[in-house]
Amino acid sequence: MTAITPDALLTELHKAADVVASQAGKLTEADVTASSTLPGWTRGHVLAHITGISNAMARQLEFADRGETVDLYDGGHEGRTKAIEMAAGHTLAQHRADLDSALERALRAFDSLDAAGWQAPISYRGGVVLDGGAALWRELVIHTSDLNTGLGPETWSRTFCEQLFGFLAARVPEGQKFVLQPLGLPPVSIGTGNRSTVINGMLTDIAAWLAGREPSLGSLRASAAADGVDLPELLPWPSGVPITK
Structure with a gap:
């Protein structure tokens, strides 16, 4: 299994962000409270999580650019869970606005990287920015399927x-x-x-x-x-x- 290059990963991140934004754009207000494919989670929970991980990974890069590291989520796992539960019930308009903002923030952070920036240390799994990019790619692709809008794992490349x-x-x-x-x-x-x-x-x-x-x-x-x-x-x-x- 060949490691993905920064250029290839950046292309995949943009593709994945476009797909999840497109799927979110097709949802209705009623769809947000309907079940996702994840037990106990509505589509609103999934949207809140995608927004949360996008912002969290953007923050990893923003701190790395200053030579610093920061926890992936404020409050660790409990903080992550609390934030998802609090945001899951947002309106469709709120979800779309928050998601678009988070994706834009994350992509802007990755787009600004030079060769050295991809190897800057981050706290996520004790790795580097490249590992964080791969993680965000996984999150975007997999959770797009979890939205239960018709793009299941059979669409994965x-x-x-x-x-x-x-x-x-x-x-x-x-x-x-x-x-x-x-x-x-x-x-x-x-x-x-x-x-x-x-x-x-x-x-x-x-x-x-x-x-x-x-x-x-x-x-x-x-x-x-x-x-x-x-x-x-x-x-x-x-x-x-x-x-x-």
Whole structure:
């Protein structure tokens, strides 16, 4: 899995921002309070989260530009959750305005980077700005699908899915290795254990399953030692926000 370059990532961020803004622009007032694909979350919750992570990542870059670091969210995981709950019930007009402002702020921060800026340290996962950009790309693409407006994981690009495989290797339990076998594509191995499970299916379905979303193009099949088995359990999502409880 090849690491994405800053130029390619910047292009993908702009594409993803355009798509989520376009989908938000199609919503009605009633749609905001309707269910998303995430249990317990309305579309308003999803919009509030996309706005929140866009602002949070923009802030990471703004501090990095001054040679400083700052927590991803004020108040950590609890602060993140509280902010989402408070904003979820906003009107459609408020959601659109907040989302547009947050996306513009984030893209402006990424657009202004020079080569050194992409490698500036940030607090998110103890990484650098490039890691933050990849995280925002994931958030925009995945949560656009969570809005439940008709753009599910089947719309995810090959490049995105392959980048997701690398990040979500952290979900492979200790002692296990997953051999991901997308239909018509080379296999990808994630995890370092000795117990191998082969996962067969469409590329986007495998990516959706790893991301905790529902595969939409067909069934996935798992096998170990040539025998069919249940899909393995996954570890929690590798969050960049410390969870204390």
